[in-house]
Amino acid sequence: MAEVKLKNLTKRWGDFVGVDNQSLNIKDQEFLVLLGPSGCGKTTTMRMIAGLEDPTGGEIWIGDRKVNDDLPKDRDVAMVFQNYGLYPHMTIFDNIAYPLKVRGTPKDETRPRVEKAAEQVELTQFLDRKPKALSGGQRQRVALARAIVRTPKVFLMDEPLSNLDAKLRVTMRAELKHLSRALQITTVYVTHDQIEAMTLADRVAVMKHGIIQQLGTPDEIYNDPANLFVAGFIGSPAMNLINGSVRDGMFVTTGGTRLTKLPTADRARAILGVRADDMSVHEAGQGDIDVTIYAFENTGESTLLTVQWGKQRVIARGDRHLRKEQDDVVGISLDPDHLYLFDPDTEQRIRM
Amino acid sequence: MSIAPMPEPETFGRNPKRGLSGRQKKRIAEFVQVALILIAIFVMLVPIIWIFLAAFKTHVDVYQLKLFFTPTFENFGTVFDDPYRLGEKLFNSTIVALVTVVFAIPIATLAAYSFSRFTLRGETLMLVIILATQFVPAVVIILPFFVMFRDIGLLDTRLGLILVNLAIVMPFAIWMIKGFIDGIPMDTEEAAMVDGSSRLQVIRNIVLPMAAPGLLTSAIFCFIIAWNEFLFALILTNKNAVTLPIGLALFKGEEGDLWNLLSAAGIIIMAPMFVLALMIRKYFVQGMTMGAVR
Numbered sequence A: 001m002a003e004v005k006l007k008n009l010t011k012r013w014g015d016f017v018g019v020d021n022q023s024l025n026i027k028d029q030e031f032l033v034l035l036g037p038s039g040c041g042k043t044t045t046m047r048m049i050a051g052l053e054d055p056t057g058g059e060i061w062i063g064d065r066k067v068n069d070d071l072p073k074d075r076d077v078a079m080v081f082q083n084y085g086l087y088p089h090m091t092i093f094d095n096i097a098y099p100l101k102v103r104g105t106p107k108d109e110t111r112p113r114v115e116k117a118a119e120q121v122e123l124t125q126f127l128d129r130k131p132k133a134l135s136g137g138q139r140q141r142v143a144l145a146r147a148i149v150r151t152p153k154v155f156l157m158d159e160p161l162s163n164l165d166a167k168l169r170v171t172m173r174a175e176l177k178h179l180s181r182a183l184q185i186t187t188v189y190v191t192h193d194q195i196e197a198m199t200l201a202d203r204v205a206v207m208k209h210g211i212i213q214q215l216g217t218p219d220e221i222y223n224d225p226a227n228l229f230v231a232g233f234i235g236s237p238a239m240n241l242i243n244g245s246v247r248d249g250m251f252v253t254t255g256g257t258r259l260t261k262l263p264t265a266d267r268a269r270a271i272l273g274v275r276a277d278d279m280s281v282h283e284a285g286q287g288d289i290d291v292t293i294y295a296f297e298n299t300g301e302s303t304l305l306t307v308q309w310g311k312q313r314v315i316a317r318g319d320r321h322l323r324k325e326q327d328d329v330v331g332i333s334l335d336p337d338h339l340y341l342f343d344p345d346t347e348q349r350i351r352m
Numbered sequence B: 001m002s003i004a005p006m007p008e009p010e011t012f013g014r015n016p017k018r019g020l021s022g023r024q025k026k027r028i029a030e031f032v033q034v035a036l037i038l039i040a041i042f043v044m045l046v047p048i049i050w051i052f053l054a055a056f057k058t059h060v061d062v063y064q065l066k067l068f069f070t071p072t073f074e075n076f077g078t079v080f081d082d083p084y085r086l087g088e089k090l091f092n093s094t095i096v097a098l099v100t101v102v103f104a105i106p107i108a109t110l111a112a113y114s115f116s117r118f119t120l121r122g123e124t125l126m127l128v129i130i131l132a133t134q135f136v137p138a139v140v141i142i143l144p145f146f147v148m149f150r151d152i153g154l155l156d157t158r159l160g161l162i163l164v165n166l167a168i169v170m171p172f173a174i175w176m177i178k179g180f181i182d183g184i185p186m187d188t189e190e191a192a193m194v195d196g197s198s199r200l201q202v203i204r205n206i207v208l209p210m211a212a213p214g215l216l217t218s219a220i221f222c223f224i225i226a227w228n229e230f231l232f233a234l235i236l237t238n239k240n241a242v243t244l245p246i247g248l249a250l251f252k253g254e255e256g257d258l259w260n261l262l263s264a265a266g267i268i269i270m271a272p273m274f275v276l277a278l279m280i281r282k283y284f285v286q287g288m289t290m291g292a293v294r
């Protein structure tokens, strides 16, 4: 039970900046997700909290203690490693029991706790095996069990579900969500997977090049992106970003199409962001603008229309009963309440 | 079907005009391989077989290249009797080699762990120097050793030989063990640290068990090196601390070389090596394949 504070945390290797002067307050019992593309510094941040990497600058606080100089073992955190870090010479039981054993938990207390943890990750029948005899997903669950067998101050989980199949991932996700609520332990969770981020997080920190781009609830990150990067990174399909300008309160694409009304001052260059879900598809002539279908995809629960829009391609989501062919012409309209405008130079959001 | 021969299934799609099919070529290659291996084994084993036979021959039989003779165990008795007393030499060799290993492996393990896991100041230089000592010809440094040992009274003592052998095997052991420790994934150790282990607990609970096959292999190699060491033992001992390889010289008597006794002693020297070679084979493979579990 502790909050985690990062103050001006920096990690450099020579000239290369892994994490750049970041500050972050993770509240007690909060589930914080670090989200970002590969190489943005998520693991590095996590390793600094765990004490496996020395920060080049800045402070790390766990609870009311500055832990910069504490050894990993004294920080009372449990970590799920991206590469699992299992002990190949020990059985699964001993792997999961190791944190208890090394911290001097009595033997009769160890067994029930290990068994419970194994049950939570559905590993009960593998306890006597060695890690080598498990599949990747099973190994990952061992790593998970080894973390949840204890009640540490902080959980650090580095893509703990990345190697599970789709079905197990959903089950484990629910299990993790339940656990984190039940145990009320502060959790830092790294993932590439937006659904995981959206479903698990109390707050999400979106990172790029070692810098936190936006920190907010999943709702804020999705519906109120702070800049172009967050807008383009969150959501599947990615938000459509259309180049153009604002003239006389209208957004005009670079191709010259007057697209939609915008309640904002004129500017020579602007990028309009609109999600596929915030566009509606009509018969030709009935939308704001007529476009030609470049590709039509049926995903089952909805349809995705990639349409050619001047020089740009844009993806709109249609009704699941919609049936169109390539090269058909359809009408598209934009939901005026959910449009985002960005400055192409600063890449920041222009509030309207 | 057609006049041209059907290509073998394996070569299907490759150039069918070549004279030999893939399977034939493979067979020839296999044959050549086996033949080469047999030749190599033969070349290496001939002296050993000769010694093995000679050890069971009488003095008279030795000079005849007889494959069939009445074997005798007499030689093995003789070498342990006066004046040869091979037992003492066997004892010296065993003590020197064992103690060398018992000290070398733990020290080398700690050194190797530090080299492998910490960034030390001048690390590369130290490693290179350690390696370089291996390339110094023994004859160059044997004189200083002799003078030093004479001054501090270590000449012709087992302790002296142990120190020399430590100096000989340590660089080798450090490099070899470092290789094994390098192979242990960092993640595993880091996981153990986060799980609550101190550095020493990490070494004891994680590194040592995981490197065990490698440590055993290194220990055996060190034992073999110390056991076979000849030059230093020749110069630095003369009576009390004489080891087996030096003991062989005893059998060069006035009557000429006593090949049958020499061979019996040779077998006594080689016997433990055969056993160790068998062990090494098993653990060496294990040590090499003991990789990461991702």
Ligand SMILES: Nc1ncnc2c1ncn2[C@@H]1O[C@H](COP(=O)(O)OP(=O)(O)OP(=O)(O)O)[C@@H](O)[C@H]1O
Residues within 6 Å of the ligand: A013, A016, A017, A018, A036, A037, A038, A039, A040, A041, A042, A043, A044, A045, A082, A192
């Ligand atoms: N020991 C190191 N020396 C130099 N650069 C490093 C080191 N460790 C990591 N980096 C660099 O720091 C950056 C951030 O790495 P990090 O592992 O934190 O990325 P990540 O966000 O976890 O990515 P992924 O999602 O692929 O796991 C990367 O560009 C990486 O190459």
Ligand SMILES: [Mg+2]
Residues within 6 Å of the ligand: A042, A043, A044, A082, A158
């Ligand atoms: Mg990572």
